[in-house]
Amino acid sequence: MLAYRISADPPYVELCEVLEPVPSADEILVRVRAFSLNRGEVVDLAGGADGEAVGWDFAGVTAAGERVVGVVRRGAWAELVAAPASQLAEIPDGVSDADAATLPTAGLTALRSLELGGLLVGKRVLVTGATGGVGRYAVQLAALAGASVTAARDADGIADDFDLIVDAVGGATFAAAIEHVAPGGLVVNLATGTADEVVSFRATRFDRAPGARIYTLNLFDELPRMNGPESLARLVHLLAQRRLTATVELEAPWQELGRAIDAVLTRKISGKAVLHVG
Numbered sequence: 001m002l003a004y005r006i007s008a009d010p011p012y013v014e015l016c017e018v019l020e021p022v023p024s025a026d027e028i029l030v031r032v033r034a035f036s037l038n039r040g041e042v043v044d045l046a047g048g049a050d051g052e053a054v055g056w057d058f059a060g061v062t063a064a065g066e067r068v069v070g071v072v073r074r075g076a077w078a079e080l081v082a083a084p085a086s087q088l089a090e091i092p093d094g095v096s097d098a099d100a101a102t103l104p105t106a107g108l109t110a111l112r113s114l115e116l117g118g119l120l121v122g123k124r125v126l127v128t129g130a131t132g133g134v135g136r137y138a139v140q141l142a143a144l145a146g147a148s149v150t151a152a153r154d155a156d157g158i159a160d161d162f163d164l165i166v167d168a169v170g171g172a173t174f175a176a177a178i179e180h181v182a183p184g185g186l187v188v189n190l191a192t193g194t195a196d197e198v199v200s201f202r203a204t205r206f207d208r209a210p211g212a213r214i215y216t217l218n219l220f221d222e223l224p225r226m227n228g229p230e231s232l233a234r235l236v237h238l239l240a241q242r243r244l245t246a247t248v249e250l251e252a253p254w255q256e257l258g259r260a261i262d263a264v265l266t267r268k269i270s271g272k273a274v275l276h277v278g
Helices: 039-045 097-100 102-113 134-142 171-177 203-207 220-224 226-241 254-265
Strands: 002-006 014-017 027-036 057-062 065-069 081-086 087-090 124-129 149-153 162-167 181-189 213-216 249-254 272-276
Touching: 002 081, 014 254, 027 087, 027 097, 039 254, 057 097, 057 102, 065 081, 065 097, 065 102, 065 226, 087 226, 097 249, 097 272, 102 134, 102 162, 102 226, 124 134, 124 171, 134 149, 134 162, 162 171, 162 226, 171 181, 203 272, 220 226, 249 254, 254 272
Parallel strands: 124 149, 124 162, 162 181, 181 213, 249 272
Antiparallel strands: 002 014, 027 057, 027 081, 027 272, 057 065, 065 087
């Protein structure tokens, strides 16, 4: 089969002929129809091992003909992927492969971030990086949960305090967000700009919020706590009901992966890039 693997030169991936994956007892073999790109996985390509499998999010079809969407730690950028059944959900009629493929990492990360904030009805929620993949889903889901939502690209000009802050930017924005958490509130940190990034904030602005917490979230660490299939199924059904909107800004054949990677890295797009396999 054909699959993308890490290579030594930019864009650090190449399409190769490789052996088909052999699913384990708890896995299902899926023929991939579409996959989406996440900034984190694209940034990590340059540091990957030569020949390593890549790709997280995918939509496809099983041998039984069931359309499914799922997430794996690596291997989604391929014609076939062996995925844990616990990380798959059925795609209902009316939801395209492209829209479904945007959901796993971005949608589940947004959902988990909001779940950590508890019951959101009437709460004040700030989402930074609100034009990105995670941010757009977080804004929509928080509004559906009854929160009062402030969507921002960064934390500049923010004057209020918030019960829950979902920070999808990192760096100076993360630092500023810390200064705007309310007593008993929570800041969920999703992003770090660089490996040696240093974040500084006025400690008194955090001290004046007793009981406030900072939670660093990595989706693959959270999946065992989330009941993945049910969470992913909830998101897909919200798409089917038109209560949630996927934002696909770049859609192309998978042979154009290099162009899509460049668009993500240089922030030429703020929504999702989806590539169709075959």
